[in-house]
Structure formats: C-alpha cells, structure tokens
Amino acid sequence: MASILHKEYKVIRDDYIGAGKVSSDIKKTLSTIGVDAGVLRRISVACYESEINMIIHAWGGDITMDVTDDGVIRLVFADPGPGIPDMAKAMTPGWSTASDTARDMGFGAGMGLPNIKRVSDEFDIKTSEKGTTLTLGFKVEQ
Amino acid sequence: MIVKDIVSCIEGEPLLICDPDLLEKEYTSAFATDLMSDALAMIHNSTETMVLVTGLANVQSLRTAEMLDIKLLILVRGKTLPDDILEVAREKDLNIITTGLTMYSACGRLYKEGLCGIYG
Numbered sequence: 001m002a003s004i005l006h007k008e009y010k011v012i013r014d015d016y017i018g019a020g021k022v023s024s025d026i027k028k029t030l031s032t033i034g035v036d037a038g039v040l041r042r043i044s045v046a047c048y049e050s051e052i053n054m055i056i057h058a059w060g061g062d063i064t065m066d067v068t069d070d071g072v073i074r075l076v077f078a079d080p081g082p083g084i085p086d087m088a089k090a091m092t093p094g095w096s097t098a099s100d101t102a103r104d105m106g107f108g109a110g111m112g113l114p115n116i117k118r119v120s121d122e123f124d125i126k127t128s129e130k131g132t133t134l135t136l137g138f139k140v141e142q
Numbered sequence: 143m144i145v146k147d148i149v150s151c152i153e154g155e156p157l158l159i160c161d162p163d164l165l166e167k168e169y170t171s172a173f174a175t176d177l178m179s180d181a182l183a184m185i186h187n188s189t190e191t192m193v194l195v196t197g198l199a200n201v202q203s204l205r206t207a208e209m210l211d212i213k214l215l216i217l218v219r220g221k222t223l224p225d226d227i228l229e230v231a232r233e234k235d236l237n238i239i240t241t242g243l244t245m246y247s248a249c250g251r252l253y254k255e256g257l258c259g260i261y262g
Contacts, residue, residue, distance in 0.1 A: 020205035027209065037211070044209040045185045106198040106206070109179035119185055 005033065005067040011051060013060040016105045022063050023048040029065075030073065035140060042119040043073060043138050049112045050077045050134055056102040058082070058132060067140075074122075077134040084127040091117070143257040144168055145214065145237075148193070151255050152248045154216065154241040158228055161213065164237050169193050169214060171260050174249050178206040185210060187260040195252075197245055201227050208234045218245045 007029065009022040027044045035043070047063075054061045054077055061079030068074065084090045090113050098108025117123045122137030146165040149156065161167070173188075174195035175181050181194060188210040196203050199221035207215055213236060217223070220242040223231065231238060241248050253259070 017201060020202065020208075024205065024208060041185060041188070041209070041211055045182050048205065048209045049179065049182060105200060106176060106178040106196075106202045109177035109183075111177075111179035111183045115179065115183045115185075118183075 001068045001070050001072070003066040004069050005029075005065075007065045009063040009065075011054045011060050011063060013055060013058070014101075015055055015060075016101070019052050019055045019105075020048055022051050026065055026075075030067075033067070035073070039073075039138055039140060043075070046116045046119050046136055046138075047075055049116050050075070050136070052107055053077075053112055053134075054079050056098055056107055057084075061131075071140045072122075073138045073140060075136045075138075077136075078131065079133075080131045081129055083129040083132055084125075087125070087127065143170075143252070143255060147255065148216075148252065148257065149239055151251050152216065152239075152241040152243055154239040157217065157222060157238040157240045158231050159237050160232060160235045161237055164214070167191075169257065172216075172249065172252055172257050173260055174245055176245075178202055181206050182209065184260060188212060192260065193252075193257070195245060195248060197221060199223055201230055204231050204234060204236060207236055213237055214239070216241060216248060218243060218248050 058079035064076045066074045089095045093114045094110040096108045096110035102108050120136045121139045124135045126133050145167050170191040172193040176198045193214045194212050195216045197218050215238045217240045
C-alpha cells in the first residue's frame with residue numbers, strides 16, 4: 001500500500017481565523033485528482049471537524065494526507081496533548097467542553113467526533129495526556 | 143423556490159453574488175443554525191440546492207458551506223461580512239444574502255412560501 005500522493009500540514013493552537021485552511025486545501029487537492037463528489041464531501045467534513053478539534057481542544061498539531069495505491073485516502077491528525085480525558089463522553093452527541101471563544105466562532109455543538117466517525121470508512125483514535133492521534137480512512141469509489 | 147423570490151420574501155439584500163444566474167436558480171430546502179457542527183452533521187441531507195441560514199457572520203460559516211458544497215448563505219439579524227472575509231467567500235464562489243429579519247422570522251416566511259426543511 002504505497003502512497004501515491006502525500007501532503008503534510010501544521011495546525012496552530014487557537015488559530016480560529018485560519019481554522020479550515022488545511023481542509024480547504026485537501027478538498028481542492030483531492031478534487032483535482034477526480035475523487036467522487038460524495039466521498040469528497042465526507043472527507044471534507046471529517047477533515048474540517050478534526051482540524052477544528054486540534055485548534056480548539058488540543059495544542060495544535062500535524063495533519064498528513066496520503067492517497068494509497070489500493071484506493072484509500074488516509075488522514076492522520078496528531079496533536080501533542082492534552083489528550084481526551086473521557087472518550088465515552090467525547091463520543092456522545094451534544095457533549096462539549098468548547099470554550100466561550102470557540103462557541104462564539106460557531107463550534108462546540110458537541111457533534112464533532114460522533115460526526116467524524118459516522119462519515120468515515122475507517123476510524124481509529126488513541127489518546128493519552130501526551131497527545132491524541134486520530135486516523136481516518138476513506139475508500140475511493142472505483 | 144427561485145432565489146429572487148427568496149430575496150423578496152425575507153426582504154433581503156444581496157451581499158455577494160458570484161453566480162450571475164443565481165437569481166433565477168431554484169433552491170429546494172434550507173437548514174438553519176448558528177452552530178457549524180450541527181450544519182456539518184447534516185452532510186447526508188446537504189445538496190447544492192440547499193440554503194444555509196445562519197447568524198454566524200464569520201469565516202467559519204463560509205468554510206462550513208465550502209465543505210458541504212453549499213452555494214447560498216442567508217445571514218440573519220442584519221449581519222454583514224467585512225471585506226477580507228467577503229474576499230474569502232468570493233474565492234469559494236459563494237453567494238450571500240443578508241436580511242434584517244431574525245432567524246425565526248426568516249425561516250417562518252421561507253417555509254410558508256414552500257422552501258421546506260431537510261426532513262420536509
């Protein structure tokens with residue numbers, strides 16, 4: 001499963017204005033290689049929610065995107081902390097710990113992680129106080 | 143519902159029109175929220191003929207529309223966008239209408255005129 005397209009991005013903590021720029025670039029990149037519109041919309045939504053999470057909940061982090069030669073688009077969101085203390089609650093629709101600033105920007109509905117899981121074909125999350133790594137996979141329709 | 147009828151129904155003002163044919167285009171449904179994750183959770187119901195009605199006048203409402211392939215936003219409560227954010231909207235080919243009505247009143251008028259919600 002070699003990567004045929006690889007991109008890396010940095011995300012900055014509390015960058016509410018820039019939030020979404022990475023997702024926008026990923027959407028544009030995948031659009032140019034002809035990814036199906038329905039799959040692309042799922043990827044865009046999951047990527048945007050995950051990017052927002054890194055900005056409002058984590059201390060920034062790194063996003064990588066790979067398109068593999070077996071037809072999977074994989075996104076990895078790795079942050080340096082502080083980790084998700086209660087994963088069960090974080091996966092519960094409507095539960096949110098977003099700050100007032102984040103809420104003023106339109107976030108904090110508590111739908112982020114549940115929605116990301118719902119729209120992804122592969123979903124894996126590992127968290128500790130040293131950081132969280134979220135790996136998402138999307139099968140490209142042939 | 144044709145966009146020019148949408149504008150008239152909510153006493154709206156076009157803030158940004160990127161599509162020269164927009165006013166004659168038909169939109170079939172609307173979703174209203176100030177919380178962008180709520181809009182993003184509607185992904186399976188989102189179409190290019192869905193209008194997003196929101197009081198959130200910042201760059202994140204534009205990015206949410208972009209991710210969902212939404213092309214028309216209605217800003218309620220008289221909200222507008224500064225020039226730098228309008229420029230972002232222009233880059234994304236978005237169309238934006240503003241109305242002085244509240245979210246409740248704007249939605250009520252549109253629904254009465256036949257622009258239904260995503261579940262009818």
